[in-house]
Amino acid sequence: LHGPEGLGFSCARLKYLFTFLLPEVCPGTQNGLSSTGSQETQYNLIKDRYSGCEIIMGNLEITQIESNWDFSFLKTIREVTGYVLIAMNHVQEIPLGQLRVIRGNSLYERRFALSVFFNYPKEGSNGLRQLGLLNLTEILEGGVQIINNKFLSYGPSIFWQDILRDNSAPIDIQNNGERGLTLNDLIFDAPVALSIVSLFVCLMTKMVCAPQCNGRCFGRSPRDCCHIECAAGCKGPLDEDCFACRHFNDSGACVPQCPQTLIYNKQTFQMETNPNAKYQYGSICVSQCPTxxxxDGSSCVSVCPPDKTEMERDGQRQCELCSGFCPKVCNGTGAEHRQTVDSSNIDSFINCTKIQGSLHFLVTGIHGDDFKNIPPLDAKKLEVFRTVREITDILNIQSWPKELNNLSVFSSLTTIQGRSLHKRFSLMVIHIPTLTSLGLRSLRYINDGSVYISQNANLCYHHTVNWTQLFRGRRVRVNNLNNNKPFAECDAGCWGPGPDQCLTCRNYSRHGTCVGSCNFLSGSDEECVACHSECKPQRGKVSCTGTGADECVACSNLQDGPYCMSSCPAGVLDEHRGLIFKYPNKEGHCEPCHPNCTHG
Known part of the structure; x- marks a missing residue:
């Protein structure tokens, strides 16, 4: 390659294989600089979350890793919808060579889509030396912060204005290693490197694009513009030639919106159901939302809006308008001002059926917080949680009243969604010495995340639960069930002792309690159904043939024709005879009053 002509010639002929397949999507984190556990635990949690991942739905946070661990599993990541935070690590490289776009839907400190700082030890030379963001060509929202990285040289010299879509986004780069070579250095000082520059200009910059191009290009000609829906560059002019999508990826094509659920029929002048409709899931169009x-309409959402409630339709949970009042949805805990359930906020959970977020039970909530002048929590107050049927994030119990030996206040809880996890866990019960059983008798679904039940010296029954049966989704779950009461010292069981603690019944179920026999069944789940309240119980015999008041073998009070009733009709309007009044005879049957009677 020689001169500008060679530069343009090579750009026009660069062809790279880029196939849009259904990507592996992983949830991000919102931990900031916080971390728990040992270095090995921290590393394993990151590896478990991101191995094989291509798109991170949320933030990528790599913080406080002091050993030079192998992070090669990050090489598959192509897109981050939130921000990228690399801070306070001692590793030499974070291999994000395939990362093409950071969307910046959420920003670190509300400003930065990429933040890299303090990645070196106080002593030694084992700090971050290269970012390795070879393919990062687009940051859609937010700015860049690269500060106080003692050994980092090349990253700060990148022409970041070319990568940021927002020209007003902040760029804070200071106090790093010695300045590395820039693009201009290569162009003017190293003719041999011109082929490298050619590759960089074609794929990594929009500086050489013709004025007619609205964004990036794959050559210098006005005909070499990328499609308007492309982000991070392209290999051709079509919407299928993009390296990443500005808005949505629909089976490899970049589109401004996903195929809508309703389409207009120009012949009938009506809106009709679109058989090819898809839902918006982050930046991807999917035919079905994750579990x-x-x-909600044409989107996959983590929570329904206030005027809607979740309903199961054709195997998929959907947001539907409430008929009358919506089930009560309450905010959970975990925020800075509401870290745990405590005596100051317990009343806010009265009559809640769904917790939007998480529930945390920490020592400062159960035993009180002298610093904040919050008294201990009365154990009886926890009864408010008996109405809760769903938690959208996690249930985290690290402290519990000593008067309670189980978690039966959550006996109505059926679902833990795990939409936002703590590390990789959505159910945690840790270090509760008085706990003897879990008592989560209604729990049927854990849609994402694993289970951590550990260091509960007297806890039994948890090992008899088929946890795999509760899990939904494709992700492999690795539970941590250890350091509880030895199995050999526990009786066999389910969620706890008694027939009302079974996960499933061997024979029949009556109002959540397993029974050995049943006279009247309903539905496909072998559920015993009670007779009508006006039926008289028949000891050792069948009391009814159905659920209606006209299907009793005998009546507890009175009988009007085939119906058992608590009282005879008085002033009931009949379209043929007018008002009807009846009286009970000696046998308890309702007889009509004489026609001349007017009020019974």
Missing amino acids: HFVV
Whole structure:
């Protein structure tokens, strides 16, 4: 390659294989600089979350890793919808060579889509030396912060204005290693490197694009513009030639919106159902939302709006308008001002059926917080949680009243969604010495995340639960069930002792309690159904043939024709005879009053 002509010639002929397949999507984190556990635990949690991942739905946070661990599993990541945070690590490289676009839907400190700082030890030379973001060509929202990285040289010299879509986004780069070579250095000082520059200009910059191009290009000609829906560059002019999509990826094509659920028929002048409709899931168009998300119109959402409630339709949870009052949805805990359930906020959970977020039970909530002048929590107050049927994020119990030996206040809880996890867990019960059983008798679904039940010295029954049966979704779950009461010292069981603690019944179920026999069944789940309240119980015999008041073998009070009733009709309007009044005879049957009677 020689001169500008060679530069343009090579750009026009660069062809790279880029196939849009259904990507592996992983949830991001919102931990900031916080971390728990040992270095090995921290590393394993990151590896478990991101191995094989291509798109991170949320933030990528790599923080406080002091050993030079192998992070090669990050090489598959192509897109991050939130921000990328690399801070306070001692590793030499974070291999994000395939990362093409950071969307910046959420920003670190509300400003930065990429933040890299303090990645070196106080002593030694084992700090971050290269970012390795070879293919990062687009940051859609937010700016860049690269500060106080003692050994980092090349990253700060990148022409970041070319990568940021927002020209007003902040760029804070200071106090890093010695300045590395820039693009201009290569162009003017190293003719041999011109082929490298050619590759960089074609794929990594929009500086050489013709004025007619609205964004990036794959050559210098006005005909070499990328499609308007492309982000991060392209290999051709079509919407299928993009390296990443500005808005949505529909089976490899970049589109401004996903195929809508309703389309207009120009012949009938009506809106009709679109058989090819798809839902918006982050930046991807999908034919079905993930199991821990809900369909709202044409989108996959983590929570329904206030005027809608979740309903199961054709195997998928959907947001539907409430008929009358919506089930009560309450905010959970975990925020800075509401870290745990405590005596100051317990009343806010009265009559809640769904917790939007998480529930945390920490020592400062159960035993009180002298610093904040919050008294201990009365154990009886926890009864408010008996109405809760769903938690959208996690249930985290690290402290519990000593008067309670189980978690039966959550006996109505059926679903833990796990939409936002703590590390990789959505159910955690840790270090509760008085706990003897879980008592989560209604729990049927854990849609994402694993289970951590550990260091509960007297806890039994948890090992008899078929946890795999509760899990939904494709992700492999690795539970941590250890350091509880030895199995050999526990009786066999389910969620706890008694027939009302079974996950499933061997024979029949009556109002959540397993029974050995049943006279009247309903539905496909072998559920015993009670007779009508006006039926008289028949000891050792069948009391009814159905659920209606006209299907009793005998009546507890009175009988009017085939119906058992608590009282005879008085002033009931009949379209043929007018008002009807009846009286009970000696046998308890309702007889009509004489026609001349007017009020019984």
